[in-house]
Amino acid sequence: MEIPESVKKRLTLPAEEYFYAGHTACQGCGASLGLRYVLKAYGRKTIVTIPACCSTIIAGAWPYSTLDVPLFHTAFATTGAVISGIEAALKAMGYKVKGEDGVMVVGWAGDGGTADIGLQALSGFLERGHDAVYIMYDNEAYMNTGIQRSGSTPYGAWTTNTPGGKRHFLEKRHKKKVIDIVIAHEIPYAATASVAYPEDFIRKLKKARNIPGPSFIQLFAPCPTGWRSPTDKSIEIARLAVQTAYFPLFEYENGKYKINMPNPKKEPKPIEEFLKLQGRFKYMTKEDVQILQEWVNRQWEKLKKLAEVFG
Amino acid sequence: MPIRTVMKANEAAAWAARLARPKVIAAFPITPSTLIPEKISEFVANGELDAEFIKVESEHSAISACVGASAAGVRTFTATASQGLALMHEVLFIAAGMRLPIVVAVGNRALSAPINIWNDWQDSISQRDTGWLQFYAENNQEALDLILIAFKVAEDERVLLPAMVGFDAFILTHTVEPVEIPDQEVVDEFLGEYEPKHAYLDPARPITQGTLAFPAHYMEARYTLWEANENAKKVIDEVFAEFEKRFGRKYQKIEEYRTDDAEIIFVTMGSLAGTVKEYVDHLREKGIKAGAAKLTVYRPFPVEEVRELAKKAKVLALLEKNVTFSVGGALFQDFSRALINEKERPIIVDFILGLGGRDVTFKDLDEALAIAQKALAGEEFDEVNWIGLRKEIL
Numbered sequence: 001m002e003i004p005e006s007v008k009k010r011l012t013l014p015a016e017e018y019f020y021a022g023h024t025a026c027q028g029c030g031a032s033l034g035l036r037y038v039l040k041a042y043g044r045k046t047i048v049t050i051p052a053c054c055s056t057i058i059a060g061a062w063p064y065s066t067l068d069v070p071l072f073h074t075a076f077a078t079t080g081a082v083i084s085g086i087e088a089a090l091k092a093m094g095y096k097v098k099g100e101d102g103v104m105v106v107g108w109a110g111d112g113g114t115a116d117i118g119l120q121a122l123s124g125f126l127e128r129g130h131d132a133v134y135i136m137y138d139n140e141a142y143m144n145t146g147i148q149r150s151g152s153t154p155y156g157a158w159t160t161n162t163p164g165g166k167r168h169f170l171e172k173r174h175k176k177k178v179i180d181i182v183i184a185h186e187i188p189y190a191a192t193a194s195v196a197y198p199e200d201f202i203r204k205l206k207k208a209r210n211i212p213g214p215s216f217i218q219l220f221a222p223c224p225t226g227w228r229s230p231t232d233k234s235i236e237i238a239r240l241a242v243q244t245a246y247f248p249l250f251e252y253e254n255g256k257y258k259i260n261m262p263n264p265k266k267e268p269k270p271i272e273e274f275l276k277l278q279g280r281f282k283y284m285t286k287e288d289v290q291i292l293q294e295w296v297n298r299q300w301e302k303l304k305k306l307a308e309v310f311g
Numbered sequence: 312m313p314i315r316t317v318m319k320a321n322e323a324a325a326w327a328a329r330l331a332r333p334k335v336i337a338a339f340p341i342t343p344s345t346l347i348p349e350k351i352s353e354f355v356a357n358g359e360l361d362a363e364f365i366k367v368e369s370e371h372s373a374i375s376a377c378v379g380a381s382a383a384g385v386r387t388f389t390a391t392a393s394q395g396l397a398l399m400h401e402v403l404f405i406a407a408g409m410r411l412p413i414v415v416a417v418g419n420r421a422l423s424a425p426i427n428i429w430n431d432w433q434d435s436i437s438q439r440d441t442g443w444l445q446f447y448a449e450n451n452q453e454a455l456d457l458i459l460i461a462f463k464v465a466e467d468e469r470v471l472l473p474a475m476v477g478f479d480a481f482i483l484t485h486t487v488e489p490v491e492i493p494d495q496e497v498v499d500e501f502l503g504e505y506e507p508k509h510a511y512l513d514p515a516r517p518i519t520q521g522t523l524a525f526p527a528h529y530m531e532a533r534y535t536l537w538e539a540n541e542n543a544k545k546v547i548d549e550v551f552a553e554f555e556k557r558f559g560r561k562y563q564k565i566e567e568y569r570t571d572d573a574e575i576i577f578v579t580m581g582s583l584a585g586t587v588k589e590y591v592d593h594l595r596e597k598g599i600k601a602g603a604a605k606l607t608v609y610r611p612f613p614v615e616e617v618r619e620l621a622k623k624a625k626v627l628a629l630l631e632k633n634v635t636f637s638v639g640g641a642l643f644q645d646f647s648r649a650l651i652n653e654k655e656r657p658i659i660v661d662f663i664l665g666l667g668g669r670d671v672t673f674k675d676l677d678e679a680l681a682i683a684q685k686a687l688a689g690e691e692f693d694e695v696n697w698i699g700l701r702k703e704i705l
């Protein structure tokens with residue numbers, strides 16, 4: 001559908017679509033929104049690599065494809081390595097890679113494919129300094145295989161292998177801080193983003209495009225199916241994740257931290273606000289909520305300190 | 312002019328890679344192949360090879376990076392062995408399924424446990440169902456030549472399959488032998504400028520590769536791999552012929568040695584073929600009608616050539632440095648497939664030997680011969696025999 005220029009002018013996101021309707025994500029899927037934004041930001045000259053995850057399915061089965069850019073499906077653990085190979089090949093052929101008119105090499109992987117099985121390949125990719133962008137869409141569990149916990153699942157969450165039960169067998173580990181692991185590689189650009197703040201996400205994608213070297217974005221992407229949440233609440237939940245400082249938005253650019261909260265002056269809301277809309281947290285006791293709240297406070301204080309000292 | 316020199320198979324493999332001018336190499340060290348990427352990185356460092364060398368953090372990533380690079384449209388190469396090749400296993404299927412003509416040099420080495428860095432073929436034999444082409448070299452010259460041949464076959468439009476070239480750990484990888492390095496110009500003519508014939512990642516022509524295929528489509532995708540393997544049989548013959556014309560060295564899928572009028576033919580692969588040929592000379596001197604045959608091409612399995620070979624023998628004695636548990640060696644299975652429905656066929660006796668670098672001596676071959684002779688005489692014999700076992704430590 002052609003969008004009139006007068007309307008285009010008022011849009012806060014690029015009007016171009018390279019992610020088409022008819023994809024096979026669940027209703028209210030944050031991941032599908034995120035991938036759509038990535039393509040809006042980067043346009044036609046983009047090569048996307050997807051490992052085993054929900055997006056494998058979302059992109060469509062043969063002979064269909066939801067994406068109107070070259071797309072490479074690869075093994076679960078290999079995103080970092082495959083994008084390294086693509087980038088190296090493009091350079092060897094003399095293409096400009098990254099930058100305003102360069103080809104964008106994008107890895108689009110889930111939290112499982114990034115925090116767990118793909119962590120080694122991610123680390124190799126970051127360390128070697130390839131000109132590509134790795135986006136971890138974080139829905140906080142292995143959704144494609146039916147909601148099992150990942151290293152990125154938060155404390156207190158129900159999943160099919162942290163099912164609660166009589167012995168209160170919920171996730172008892174805090175969320176793995178993948179972004180911190182990434183920053184430990186001292187790459188030029190890393191950031192968190194959320195599908196609830198698409199302008200911020202696209203700004204970060206564009207920034208990543210123009211900073212040479214590897215970039216990493218951890219994108220918060222609600223999954224109503226796995227989070228047992230209403231399909232029309234995904235954006236609200238994602239917004240609350242930021243407002244409670246459970247998933248704060250920030251950037252790390254050449255050694256400097258910058259927090260980009262929508263209302264920087266406001267104190268974070270209590271974590272309950274984020275928890276209460278999601279069935280996956282319904283087994284948490286008061287003490288569990290307290291434990292999670294303390295973790296959030298600790299992480300938030302730490303981030304603020306980092307921004308203060310290395311701002 | 313070609314350069315006549317002496318070098319290890321690892322160096323020969325690195326030279327082959329250099330001559331083929333791959334654009335991307337991704338590799339990870341493992342004994343006995345480590346020298347190959349080392350040597351290649353020297354070539355790159357000295358500006359003798361214009362390629363991106365990706366120093367990956369594992370073999371899983373080495374082959375994945377090659378997959379990415381090949382999918383983007385360049386010639387790629389890597390080298391590995393043993394645990395490294397086993398670690399690549401998952402991605403080998405993907406490379407074949409996506410029809411990416413990657414070439415891997417394999418310094419054939421045993422697999423753990425127990426830990427062993429020495430030669431057998433278990434590593435590459437265990438990859439036989441991945442869809443990859445497999446070549447085995449008898450000496451260092453063959454290691455070099457077969458890598459060039461592998462590129463040419465793999466990249467042929469009728470094939471488009473990845474290929475591995477195996478050569479025995481230490482026996483070849485670390486042993487210096489005379490090798491002729493062909494002229495770059497002749498290799499350039501032989502391989503041609505690389506141009507991907509498979510679907511590749513081009514922003515001007517967006518396609519999806521490796522997509523989900525439902526039961527309604529998956530089998531057809533697999534069947535195209537079957538067809539490509541069948542096509543490779545003819546293409547390999549053509550490439551062997553062209554190679555001989557340009558470089559003067561002759562290759563055959565199965566190379567025979569003194570098989571005319573032979574009653575017992577020993578069949579093997581790799582460097583063991585050298586020992587076996589010498590053994591056959593020794594038997595012939597004693598008046599025993601023995602011959603030898605060497606498989607240079609293991610995948611696609613040369614069914615037709617095996618049938619031709621079988622016509623010449625009363626007993627085929629397979630000498631294998633690998634095990635398919637409760638079956639025998641992999642060759643036993645493959646030869647049975649080729650011969651099971653032939654009206655007349657020789658007896659097949661299988662021998663497992665030389666695992667984990669154990670030397671194969673004439674004494675071992677005598678042991679195998681004795682069993683083959685029993686079979687020839689119509690006496691009872693064991694179909695699968697472990698040769699050279701040290702019973703005292705069992």
Ligand SMILES: Cc1ncc(C[n+]2csc(CCOP(=O)(O)OP(=O)(O)O)c2C)c(N)n1
Nearest residue numbers: 052053054076110111112113141142143144
């Ligand atoms: C080597 C390997 N192990 C396991 C799987 C099965 N598997 C496919 S997707 C997946 C989970 C993906 O989780 P994540 O990366 O978080 O993406 P999501 O499905 O949540 O979008 C698993 C376990 C696989 N495909 N490959």
Ligand code: SF4
Nearest residue numbers: 025026029054223225
């Ligand atoms: S399970 Fe979750 S992540 Fe997967 S498609 Fe459905 S909503 Fe999206």
Ligand SMILES: [Mg+2]
Nearest residue numbers: 110111141142
């Ligand atoms: Mg997930």
